[in-house]
Each structure stands twice: as C-alpha cells, then as structure tokens.
Amino acid sequence: MTQGPTDAVALAQALIRCPSVTPAEGGALGVLEDVLKPCGFACHRLRMTAPGTADVENFYARLGSTSPHLCFAGHTDVVPAGDERAWTRPPFAAEVAGGVLYGRGAVDMKGAIACFLAAALGYLEADGGLKRGSLSFLITGDEEAVAINGTPKLIDWLRARGETLDACLVGEPTSAQAVGDEIKIGRRGYLNAKLTVHGKQGHSAYAERAVNPIPKLARMIDRISTTPLDSGSKHFQPSSLQATIVSVANTATNVIPGAAQANFNIRYNDLHTRAGIEAWVKARLQAAAEEVGASFSLAFEGSGDVFLTEPGPLVGAMAAAIQAVTGRAPALTTNGGTSDARFLKDLCPVVEAGLVNATAHQVDERVAIADLATLTAVYRRFIDGYFAGGAFPR
Numbered sequence: 001m002t003q004g005p006t007d008a009v010a011l012a013q014a015l016i017r018c019p020s021v022t023p024a025e026g027g028a029l030g031v032l033e034d035v036l037k038p039c040g041f042a043c044h045r046l047r048m049t050a051p052g053t054a055d056v057e058n059f060y061a062r063l064g065s066t067s068p069h070l071c072f073a074g075h076t077d078v079v080p081a082g083d084e085r086a087w088t089r090p091p092f093a094a095e096v097a098g099g100v101l102y103g104r105g106a107v108d109m110k111g112a113i114a115c116f117l118a119a120a121l122g123y124l125e126a127d128g129g130l131k132r133g134s135l136s137f138l139i140t141g142d143e144e145a146v147a148i149n150g151t152p153k154l155i156d157w158l159r160a161r162g163e164t165l166d167a168c169l170v171g172e173p174t175s176a177q178a179v180g181d182e183i184k185i186g187r188r189g190y191l192n193a194k195l196t197v198h199g200k201q202g203h204s205a206y207a208e209r210a211v212n213p214i215p216k217l218a219r220m221i222d223r224i225s226t227t228p229l230d231s232g233s234k235h236f237q238p239s240s241l242q243a244t245i246v247s248v249a250n251t252a253t254n255v256i257p258g259a260a261q262a263n264f265n266i267r268y269n270d271l272h273t274r275a276g277i278e279a280w281v282k283a284r285l286q287a288a289a290e291e292v293g294a295s296f297s298l299a300f301e302g303s304g305d306v307f308l309t310e311p312g313p314l315v316g317a318m319a320a321a322i323q324a325v326t327g328r329a330p331a332l333t334t335n336g337g338t339s340d341a342r343f344l345k346d347l348c349p350v351v352e353a354g355l356v357n358a359t360a361h362q363v364d365e366r367v368a369i370a371d372l373a374t375l376t377a378v379y380r381r382f383i384d385g386y387f388a389g390g391a392f393p394r
C-alpha cells in the first residue's frame with residue numbers, strides 16, 4: 001500500500017540522505033509525502049515566509065477527521081555537518097557499520113521521525129486502517145535555526161483551518177543513556193537580557209574627569225550572578241542566570257570607555273513568568289546600580305515561556321509504553337534547552353520522547369540500529385494505547 005520504505009532503518013536512511021540543513025528542504029519532506037500519501041493521509045506542503053528570513057518548507061499530513069487526534073511533531077532540518085573531513089563516515093551517506101547508523105540527523109531527529117512513521121504504518125496495517133480518531137504529522141523545516149517560519153506559523157495555519165489536536169508527541173532526542181530513560185514533560189523558559197552601564201569617556205591619565213563603567217558593570221554582574229532566583233520546584237531544577245558576553249567597544253588602552261555591556265542568558269522554571277523574571281532582573285540590577293552608583297539601561301529578548309504537562313493520561317501512556325518495551329520507568333524531566341514543544345503546548349498537552357541525545361549536533365552523529373527498533377516498538381505501543389484507551393482530556 002505504500003511506495004516508499006516502511007521500516008525504520010530504511011526510512012531513517014532515506015531521510016538522512018536528504019541534505020536538509022536549515023532552511024533547505026533537501027527532499028526530506030518529499031520522502032514523508034511519498035510514504036504517507038498512498039496510505040490516505042491528506043498531505044500539505046506549506047511554504048512559510050517572513051521579511052528578512054529565508055523561506056521555509058513545512059509539512060502537515062492527517063489521516064482521519066475526528067477526535068481523538070494524536071499528532072507527532074518534529075523537524076527534518078538539521079544543523080550543518082561542520083568539517084566533513086572530521087567525520088568517520090560521510091554525514092549525508094547514512095552508512096550502517098557495526099550495527100550503527102551514521103549521519104547528520106540520526107538522533108536529532110530524523111531517526112525518531114522514521115520510528116514514528118514505521119510505528120504508524122505498522123499500526124494501520126495491523127488494524128486495517130484507522131478505526132477512530134485522527135493521526136497526524138506536523139513536521140517543520142525550521143527548528144534548528146530561528147523557528148520563525150516553522151512551528152509558530154504552522155500553528156497559526158492549523159488554527160485558521162479550525163484543526164484541533166488532542167495530544168502531541170514531540171520526537172526530540174530526550175534519552176540520556178538508553179532509549180526511554182528520560183522523557184520531557186516541560187521545558188524551562190528562555191530569556192536574554194542585555195545590560196549597558198553608561199559612563200563618561202576620558203583619558204585614563206585624567207581619570208577624575210571620566211566615569212569608568214567597567215568596574216561598575218563588573219560589580220553589577222557579580223551581584224546578580226550570586227543571587228539565586230529560587231531553589232527549584234517539584235518538576236524543575238533551580239532557575240539559572242548566566243553572564244554570557246561582556247563587551248566594551250574600546251581598542252585603546254589609554255581611553256576610559258563611555259559604556260560597557262553584558263549579556264545574560266536566563267533559564268527559568270515554573271515558579272516564574274516571563275514578566276516576573278524581567279521584573280526580578282530589573283529590581284536586582286537597580287539595587288546593584290544604586291549600591292555602586294551606576295546608570296544603566298536594560299533590554300530583553302528571547303522566546304519560549306516555561307511550560308509543564310502535569311503527569312496525567314498522556315505522560316502516563318508514554319511512560320507505560322516505555323516500561324512495557326524496555327522494562328525501564330522513565331524519569332520525567334524538564335532540563336535541557338528549548339524545543340518546539342514550547343509553541344505546541346498552546347494547542348494541547350505535549351510529551352517529548354525520543355532517541356539518545358549523546359551525539360546530537362556532533363561530528364559522527366549516530367544511532368544504534370537496536371535503538372531504532374526499540375523506539376519504534378515504544379511508539380507503536382504508545383499509539384496502540386492512545387487509540388485503545390480513548391481520548392485524553394484536552
């Protein structure tokens with residue numbers, strides 16, 4: 001009933017052989033369409049544009065038109081290979097050696113897309129089609145870069161069409177040592193702050209006529225960096241504020257600069273909101289500035305508010321699938337960077353479960369063939385449980 005390959009390894013190889021480095025589509029979405037269309041999925045290739053950004057191709061395929069609607073979300077774009085000569089195997093050749101599949105995207109996250117595809121096809125074949133509900137794929141080509149023409153626009157598109165999702169599985173590589181040892185039930189919020197301390201430029205030999213912003217900035221960095229935001233919550237580690245860049249636009253050793261800047265990256269947990277974090281940073285810096293006699297300005301940027309899918313039917317179904325296949329009870333975590341789950345959580349409950357992330361974005365990114373089999377079995381069990389157990393509450 002399908003034209004393309006149907007097993008996870010062959011599918012992963014076909015996807016890896018498409019050089020879909022963000023924002024290039026590279027043929028990867030065509031691979032998905034060739035497999036899903038003959039199975040009756042209504043497929044949409046969606047080209048999204050925005051001024052000042054590269055056009056991005058995205059993909060949405062849905063089978064069925066009723067609830068419950070289970071959506072698998074992911075991305076076919078990959079980060080660049082870097083120095084290809086450093087790779088043991090060519091990054092887009094998808095070679096298998098010693099039971100291991102090599103290639104950019106093997107774990108992040110073409111491998112997981114292949115596993116879900118194989119699991120879904122297996123489910124449809126065993127069940128003689130979809131007996132109830134809907135199954136869909138929401139695949140973006142813009143996750144690894146700015147994520148402007150990817151998932152946020154797909155969500156707008158879904159809303160405009162009146163499409164509703166009941167549960168979403170994101171296939172990011174969440175596992176640490178073995179498939180299923182960790183799944184993500186939320187993510188910390190992400191925010192950048194840029195602090196500028198204003199001084200007065202002058203000759204360093206006549207320092208009394210200038211105001212040096214550098215020592216003031218240094219003390220303000222110290223004050224805010226050594227004040228804990230919190231000590232963690234039930235499902236989250238403590239929030240973290242890290243100074244990441246200190247910059248002074250000055251090349252002369254005998255000039256006191258007029259301004260000095262520092263950037264901070266903040267990862268915050270569910271004890272805070274975006275607005276609350278901004279207010280906290282502002283108040284701390286205000287107090288520090290008064291203490292050291294500094295005048296400053298402050299700007300914020302960054303997307304991705306904190307979210308949590310409270311353990312419930314969706315998280316329980318994934319945990320049960322992992323336990324049944326691997327014998328392991330997954331740790332429910334919220335650590336690590338952001339993912340497109342930060343947008344999808346606005347539509348329905350989201351859980352993230354995928355391959356081992358040890359080699360993601362690295363030279364010689366790779367996945368054990370056995371891991372592809374395990375994740376396919378986990379996803380299959382999850383799909384079975386989802387449609388057998390009925391709709392999860394929205």
Ligand SMILES: [Zn+2]
Pocket residue numbers: 075108109143172173
């Ligand atoms: Zn990813």
